[in-house]
Amino acid sequence: MGKYIKGILGSFQGKVGTVIGSSWKGIEYMRSRGKKSSKPPTQAQLIQQAKFTLLVRFVTTIGRLLTVTFKDSAIRMTGVNSAFAYNYDNAITGSYPAFSLDYSKVLVSKGQLHNAINPVVTTAGNGILKADWDYEAGVAMSNATDNCIVVVYCPELNQSVYKMAAGERSTRTAQINVANFNGRSVETWIAFITSDKIDVSSSFHTGRFLVS
Structure with a gap:
């Protein structure tokens, strides 16, 4: 029972x-x-x-x-x-x-914290993906010390790599090493989480990339 x-x-x-x-x-x-x-x-x-x-x-x-x-x-x-x-x-x-x-509609995070402004992910070579965004001080539900979460998923291998503290919001940039996906396409998302890990933002799908 x-x-x-x-x-x-x-x-x-x-x-x-x-x-x-x-x-x-x-x-x-x-x-x-x-x-x-x-x-x-x-x-x-x-x-x-x-x-x-x-x-x-x-x-x-x-x-x-x-x-x-x-x-x-x-x-x-x-x-x-x-x-x-x-x-x-x-x-x-x-x-x-x-x-x-539909990866553009998938959420890997859901919350009320403000997400990135104008987020962009690019390939930087050597298995590195680079995320950049704009930052404006004083925006509601947004803190300079919020940590960027970067999530990378490889459908072919059904494997994910993610970093929960890839860079602070005020630095406007973060990187993640996904060399194990070299030569394969990956889906990417970014989100933010407060330094105390209490509040999170909803994620933003930043596109598909071929890792090189």
């Missing part, structure tokens, strides 16, 4: 009535026990499974980051679950069975 201790949207393990609580690769979920059936899955079930698998594949590469960068929007759920829910609803494109992620 399972034990349910975190409220209606909380996680639990085991069986509670006709519901089973479980966790898969950091994604907590509930499913009906139901009866064994020899019937093939419905089209709706196949669509849901395909979307779930696609998004879990990406989210698990930055799971630790999401526990911090989505905690502001995580109401009675983990940051990972909150990120999964947002991107499931907003960042999946295409039709079954050829779903894909």
Whole structure:
């Protein structure tokens, strides 16, 4: 028998009535026990499974980051679950069975802190990506000491690299070494987090690049 201790949207393990609580690769979920059936899955079930698998594949590469960068929007759920829910609803494109992620709509951070002004990412050679942005003192929900978060994802390898303190907002620049992705295309995002790691901004997709 399972034990349910975190409220209606909380996680639990085991069986509670006709519901089973479980966790898969950091994604907590509930499913009906139901009866064994020899019937093939419905089209709706196949669509849901395909979307779930696609998004879990990406989210698990930055799971630790999401526990911090989505905690502001995580109401009675983990940051990972909150990120999964947002991107499931907003960042999946295409039709079954050829779903894909629209990386320009993917968020790797969600919060109220002001994001970068005019952010640009460029390749600097030797496996280095360089992020630059403008800074204006006195902007609401923006501090000179906010740290820039840089996230780089390689779809081909299904691997991510990120830095949570790549550079302070007032320095207007940051770098990240992604030499392990050399010769491959990567998707990039930047966001900001306060020095005490309490407040975060929503991320900004800064484009796709070929690492060289």
